[in-house]
Structure formats: structure tokens, C-alpha cells
Amino acid sequence: xxEIHTLPEMEGPVCPLPLPHNEQIVMGHGSGGxxxxxxxxxxxxxxxxxxxxxxxxxxxxxxxxxxxNPRLVVSTDSHIVTxxxxxxxxxxxxxxxxxxxxxxxxxxxPAGLTAGFILEEGLAIQVLQKVVASMQVAAKxxxxxxxxxxxxxxxxxxxxxxxxxTAGFGWLPGSRSIHGANAQPGDAxxxxxxxxxxxxxVLSARGELGFSTSLESDxxxxxxxxxxxxxxxxEIHALRDPTRGGLATTxxxxxxxxxxxxxxxxxxxxxxxxxxxxxxxxxxxxxxVANEGKVIxxxxxxxxxxxxxxxxxxxxxxxxxxxxxxxxxEPGAVLLRTSYGxxxxxxxxxxxxxxxxx
Amino acid sequence: xxEIHTLPEMEGPVCPLPLPHNEQIVMGHGSGGxxxxxxxxxxxxxxxxxxxxxxxxxxxxxxxxxxxNPRLVVSTDSHIVTxxxxxxxxxxxxxxxxxxxxxxxxxxxPAGLTAGFILEEGLAIQVLQKVVASMQVAAKxxxxxxxxxxxxxxxxxxxxxxxxxTAGFGWLPGSRSIHGANAQPGDAxxxxxxxxxxxxxVLSARGELGFSTSLESDxxxxxxxxxxxxxxxxEIHALRDPTRGGLATTxxxxxxxxxxxxxxxxxxxxxxxxxxxxxxxxxxxxxxVANEGKVIxxxxxxxxxxxxxxxxxxxxxxxxxxxxxxxxxEPGAVLLRTSYGxxxxxxxxxxxxxxxxx
Numbered sequence: 165x166x167e168i169h170t171l172p173e174m175e176g177p178v179c180p181l182p183l184p185h186n187e188q189i190v191m192g193h194g195s196g197g198x199x200x201x202x203x204x205x206x207x208x209x210x211x212x213x214x215x216x217x218x219x220x221x222x223x224x225x226x227x228x229x230x231x232x233n234p235r236l237v238v239s240t241d242s243h244i245v246t247x248x249x250x251x252x253x254x255x256x257x258x259x260x261x262x263x264x265x266x267x268x269x270x271x272x273x274p275a276g277l278t279a280g281f282i283l284e285e286g287l288a289i290q291v292l293q294k295v296v297a298s299m300q301v302a303a304k305x306x307x308x309x310x311x312x313x314x315x316x317x318x319x320x321x322x323x324x325x326x327x328x329x330t331a332g333f334g335w336l337p338g339s340r341s342i343h344g345a346n347a348q349p350g351d352a353x354x355x356x357x358x359x360x361x362x363x364x365x366v367l368s369a370r371g372e373l374g375f376s377t378s379l380e381s382d383x384x385x386x387x388x389x390x391x392x393x394x395x396x397x398x399e400i401h402a403l404r405d406p407t408r409g410g411l412a413t414t415x416x417x418x419x420x421x422x423x424x425x426x427x428x429x430x431x432x433x434x435x436x437x438x439x440x441x442x443x444x445x446x447x448x449x450x451x452x453v454a455n456e457g458k459v460i461x462x463x464x465x466x467x468x469x470x471x472x473x474x475x476x477x478x479x480x481x482x483x484x485x486x487x488x489x490x491x492x493x494e495p496g497a498v499l500l501r502t503s504y505g506x507x508x509x510x511x512x513x514x515x516x517x518x519x520x521x522x
Numbered sequence: 523x524x525e526i527h528t529l530p531e532m533e534g535p536v537c538p539l540p541l542p543h544n545e546q547i548v549m550g551h552g553s554g555g556x557x558x559x560x561x562x563x564x565x566x567x568x569x570x571x572x573x574x575x576x577x578x579x580x581x582x583x584x585x586x587x588x589x590x591n592p593r594l595v596v597s598t599d600s601h602i603v604t605x606x607x608x609x610x611x612x613x614x615x616x617x618x619x620x621x622x623x624x625x626x627x628x629x630x631x632p633a634g635l636t637a638g639f640i641l642e643e644g645l646a647i648q649v650l651q652k653v654v655a656s657m658q659v660a661a662k663x664x665x666x667x668x669x670x671x672x673x674x675x676x677x678x679x680x681x682x683x684x685x686x687x688t689a690g691f692g693w694l695p696g697s698r699s700i701h702g703a704n705a706q707p708g709d710a711x712x713x714x715x716x717x718x719x720x721x722x723x724v725l726s727a728r729g730e731l732g733f734s735t736s737l738e739s740d741x742x743x744x745x746x747x748x749x750x751x752x753x754x755x756x757e758i759h760a761l762r763d764p765t766r767g768g769l770a771t772t773x774x775x776x777x778x779x780x781x782x783x784x785x786x787x788x789x790x791x792x793x794x795x796x797x798x799x800x801x802x803x804x805x806x807x808x809x810x811v812a813n814e815g816k817v818i819x820x821x822x823x824x825x826x827x828x829x830x831x832x833x834x835x836x837x838x839x840x841x842x843x844x845x846x847x848x849x850x851x852e853p854g855a856v857l858l859r860t861s862y863g864x865x866x867x868x869x870x871x872x873x874x875x876x877x878x879x880x
Contacts, residue, residue, distance in 0.1 A: 196766025197871025240636035278598035331689030408554025513555025
């Protein structure tokens with residue numbers, strides 16, 4: 165399989181390939197036999213084909229890393245979002261970007277992914293094709309490929325259309341040390357853009373807002389943006405994407421790991437007005453709503469302006485802002501100076517706000 | 523977290539740890555916030571703790587490989603077996619062994635795994651603990667560790683207790699070339715033991731046999747056995763574990779990839795009498811029933827006896843047998859010389875025989 169099909173039009177229901185004989189997923193597609201092979205050949209291979217995958221083994225043998233003294237970084241995420249398609253993205257794009265981003269948060273260059281599909285009996289194969297096509301587009305954008313895959317089928321009523329697990333691997337240069345326990349007093353905290361877009365866009369797609377918006381999920385691969393920042397500034401202490409639990413929960417993790425306090429300036433945190441309005445109606449705090457294309461950058465204050473400039477020149481960082489700083493008082497706490505001048509403690513998310521969001 | 527708890531008694535319902543406050547999985551356990559952290563601390567960390575995982579990042583940074591010129595091998599499998607516990611194993615052991623084995627089939631030494639859990643709301647946390655404890659035992663046996671994890675929760679009725687995806691990574695020495703397209707005319711075909719044990723044991727656990735047996739699944743990590751064979755013989759051409767689709771389907775894949783024919787001697791293929799009897803009653807062919815602890819070894823005929831000796835001295839290869847050979851006639855075909863002296867073509871599995879088997 166040498167030809168890679170592209171899907172120029174992702175919005176419409178039109179599929180560029182002839183549909184397989186079976187219009188729906190049946191249990192036999194998970195048999196490991198002829199029907200599984202048929203599904204691979206007709207739905208997966210046209211979009212995800214590459215020499216590693218096409219070798220047809222139960223493993224993928226990777227080409228060597230091109231960097232010197234590379235260290236291996238791995239990550240995994242299962243994706244269970246509902247609905248499968250939402251403004252700005254779908255479960256396919258999410259499954260690629262989510263894991264690419266987790267790898268990128270180490271400072272590593274993501275190299276490839278594995279993909280495990282759990283399909284529900286009765287799923288329209290056209291839906292699966294559209295999701296796999298979206299994975300191809302996202303993988304191409306991120307510069308990664310699918311090195312190994314697996315498909316299982318569960319009985320109708322024991323899944324929800326498509327669940328996708330991706331695991332990722334990437335190569336970290338020998339000298340780089342970026343992790344959650346590395347935030348240091350004096351550091352600046354930058355966020356790459358507005359908070360809460362993904363969560364509210366998915367909620368909107370479920371019809372739970374009660375009004376329609378033009379809001380789109382921010383789901384995007386961040387490795388390109390991060391590579392540019394890494395190239396421009398000599399030192400970054402921590403990177404993390406504020407997904408489930410939002411900015412507040414993610415910063416609490418870092419504050420705990422690094423045993424520092426994180427002070428935020430509420431007025432500096434970008435939140436779109438449509439997200440703010442939706443959150444007010446629903447009783448949510450946008451700082452706890454999931455993002456899928458934003459990164460928190462924690463670095464020495466003297467490099468903050470340079471990093472900000474680089475980020476704002478990248479399409480996924482146009483609204484980047486310095487939102488706070490690291491202090492040594494009150495280790496483990498995240499504190500918000502509100503627009504009214506008061507200070508409020510931001511705890512981790514308790515309970516569940518938005519299930520099935522990613 | 524430095525202490526690793528062990529679970530000496532895997533059969534009984536007794537759990538060595540105090541139960542978490544919530545006795546069942548609720549949606550909040552997938553929130554990414556406090557309840558997720560609670561679940562990690564109380565259920566996952568006690569069994570799976572290690573320095574890479576305990577660093578608490580969204581990625582795992584691996585120690586360097588100890589071999590020279592290592593090449594990275596990756597694999598993935600989602601596990602959806604029902605019931606979760608069956609004679610000889612459970613979904614936890616299966617999820618570790620399945621991916622350890624896929625990595626091992628390249629000739630690589632498995633180093634570690636990622637684990638993604640999709641939990642159904644309402645799952646008893648005691649059940650999850652037992653599964654995670656079993657993963658610990660299997661990982662310890664295989665000499666691998668969990669380098670990254672993820673937990674999602676789906677609403678009741680959109681899952682089936684526990685689905686587990688594992689992805690694996692391992693290191694392949696620079697000179698080794700073992701893959702499905704490498705079977706060569708003149709090679710011998712060895713199987714490490716009896717066929718169909720896993721599939722029939724799971725079916726038995728579902729109460730679908732209509733009689734009780736003492737049969738156990740063969741689910742086991744094969745990296746130790748394979749390492750011994752690799753050390754003893756200078757050349758192996760192909761390794762593959764006959765999981766879904768069984769021996770017949772797996773050999774068809776290899777025959778197709780290598781463009782050779784594979785001739786089998788039916789009387790040489792080990793099948794336990796209980797499996798043979800169950801298959802006769804159910805109308806199954808044991809050569810199409812899934813195994814989870816068996817490996818097909820294809821290697822130059824002159825090394826076959828040596829490999830067989832090594833395998834028979836290993837606890838997972840006691841019943842190893844030379845079952846056939848590779849020929850150049852009829853490329854892509856698998857042919858069985860039956861006990862009656864006739865020849866029968868073994869095709870790939872068509873349709874689905876045993877859903878939710880792995």
C-alpha cells in the first residue's frame with residue numbers, strides 16, 4: 165500500500181473511498197480473521213498506511229532517532245468523547261493531538277503513535293472512515309505516523325460507537341529536563357491561549373447549552389509551537405496541557421509536584437466571552453473546563469517575553485499571555501488575584517463537571 | 523511511593539488493601555481532578571508504583587536501553603475479554619502478557635508498557651483492585667513496568683466493567699531481523715504447546731460448554747522462553763503468537779507475507795483432549811481457537827531440534843513440537859496433512875467464532 169489518500173473536505177458526509185461491503189461494524193470485524201483484514205485494508209490502510217504499519221506484523225519496528233543520545237518518552241490516553249464529532253474536531257483528531265501533546269510536554273519530539281480501537285457493533289463504517297481520515301490529517305500536521313494498531317469489537321450496548329486509545333513515543337535530547345516538579349520560585353507562567361474552548365464546544369455539540377454558538381474546540385497538536393519556543397529560549401522548567409480539570413487542576417498538580425505556590429492574575433487569563441457566558445449560565449468556572457490545544461509554559465521570568473513573542477507568532481498561540489508567577493510561600497497552593505483585588509484559592513477539581521469530554 | 527504491595531493469593535476475593543471510600547466507580551473517577559487522584563493513589567499506585575510513573579507527569583521518561591544500537595519496537599492491544607476472570611487468568615494478566623508477547627515476536631526485549639483503562643460506572647472497586655494486582659504479578663514475571671497510564675470512566679451501559687489497552691515498547695538488538703515476511707523454504711515450524719486452551723477456558727468460564735472442565739487459559743508472558751531460544755540458536759526467521767483466529771489464521775498471515783506455503787502434520791499438533799472434545803461438541807476447529815501463551819517459531823531446519831530442546835525445558839514450552847515445514851510451492855497457502863493421510867487447505871478464519879475472547 166503506497167498511495168496515501170487525502171481527505172480535502174472533512175466537514176461533509178462525503179467519503180472519498182468506496183464503502184466496504186458491510187455498511188456496519190459486526191462482531192466479525194474483531195475476529196482477527198478475514199473480516200478484520202478486510203476492515204484494515206478498506207478503512208485503516210488507505211489513510212494510515214506507512215512502511216512500519218504495512219509490514220503487517222504484530223509489532224512496529226521504528227527507524228532510529230536522528231538526535232544524539234535520545235531518551236525514550238512514552239504516554240497514553242484513551243478517548244471516549246461524546247459526540248464523536250463536535251465543532252472544531254472529532255474523536256480522531258482528539259486521539260492524535262492528545263497523545264502528541266502529552267509527549268511534547270516533556271520537551272521530546274513526538275515520533276509516532278499506536279492506535280487501539282474499540283468499536284461498537286452496529287457502528288456505521290462511514291463514521292469510522294471519517295474518524296480515521298481525521299486521524300490522518302492530524303498525524304500529518306503533527307508529523308507523526310501510526311506505528312501499530314489494534315481493533316476490537318464489542319456487542320451493541322457495551323460501548324458507544326468508537327473509543328480510541330493512542331499511546332505515543334518520542335525522543336528527548338539528552339540534556340533536556342522539563343517536568344512538573346521543576347517549577348521554581350521567580351518563574352513566569354504563560355498560557356498559550358483562551359481557556360475552556362474545548363469543553364464548552366463539546367457541550368454545545370451535545371445541545372446542552374440551550375443556545376447555539378460559533379465556538380470551536382481548540383483541539384490541535386502543539387509540538388510545532390513547543391519546538392519553536394524550545395529553540396528560542398535557553399531554559400524551560402515545566403510544560404503541561406490543561407486538559408481534564410482545566411487550568412486550575414493542572415496548576416495544582418504542578419504546585420504540588422514542585423512544592424511551590426502559583427499566583428495567577430485573573431484579568432490576564434484569556435477567556436472568550438462566549439465561554440464566559442456559557443459558564444455563567446451553567447454554573448461552571450472556565451478555569452476548570454478542559455482544553456485540548458493549549459499549553460502552560462513555566463520558565464525563568466527573563467525569558468518570558470521572548471517566549472510570548474514566539475508563541476503569538478504561531479497559529480496556536482495568538483492569544484498567549486503571561487498569567488502569573490511562581491512563589492515559594494504556601495507550597496502546593498494555586499492562588500488567584502481576582503479582578504476585584506481579592507485573593508481566592510483555586511483547588512483541584514472536586515467531583516465531575518463535564519463527563520465524556522475527551 | 524516506594525513500597526510495592528504483592529498479592530500472594532490471586533484466587534480468592536480477599537483484597538490486601540483497605541478499600542477506597544467509594545466502593546464503586548463513579549463518573550468523578552474519570553474527571554482528572556481529586557477523585558481521579560484518589561483512585562490512582564489507592565488502587566493503581568500500590569500495585570504499579572515505580573519511579574517513572576511516580577514522577578506524576580503526563581509522560582513517562584524511560585531509562586536508556588542497556589544494549590548497543592537498540593532499535594525501538596512498539597505494539598498495542600485493547601483487551602475486552604468477558605468474563606473479566608477466567609480459569610488461569612483475568613483481563614489484567616491478559617493485558618500485560620498480550621502486549622509483552624507482541625513485542626517479543628520481533629525478537630526484542632520488552633521494556634515497559636503503557637496502560638489505558640476504560641471503566642464502566644458502577645464497577646466494584648474491589649474488582650478493579652484485583653485486576654490491577656494481577657497486572658503487577660504478570661508485569662513482575664515478565665520483567666516489565668508500567669511507564670504511563672490513563673483512566674477514563676464511561677456511563678453505565680456504555681462499557682462492560684473494564685476494558686484495558688496496553689501499548690508496549692522494547693529494544694531490538696541492531697543485527698536481529700525476525701518478522702512475518704521472513705519464513706523461508708526449508709524452515710521448520712515449531713509450536714510451543716497445545717492449541718486452543720485460552721479460547722475454550724474463557725468459553726467454559728461463560729458457562730457455554732454445558733460441562734465443567736479443569737482446563738485453564740495458557741495466558742503467559744513468553745519473553746523469557748523466547749530469550750532462551752534466541753540465545754541458543756543462531757538464526758530465527760519468524761515468531762508469532764497464534765491469538766485471535768488461532769494457529770490456522772496466524773500461519774496464513776505468515777504464508778501470505780513470506781509468499782511461501784506452510785505444510786502442517788495434523789498428528790504432530792498438540793491439542794488437549796478436553797479442548798478437542800469441547801470443539802467437537804461446539805463445532806469448532808481447535809486450530810482456529812485463540813491462544814494467549816503460545817508461540818510459533820519458524821527457523822532453519824538444522825536448528826529445530828536444539829530450539830525444541832530449549833523450549834521443552836521451559837515451563838511455557840513443555841509440550842513444544844515440530845509441526846510442519848515451509849515449502850515454496852503454492853505461495854500463501856497453509857496445508858494440513860490429516861491423520862487420515864489426506865491434505866486439507868487451512869484458510870484464514872472467516873466470520874467470528876468466539877467474540878470477546880481477548
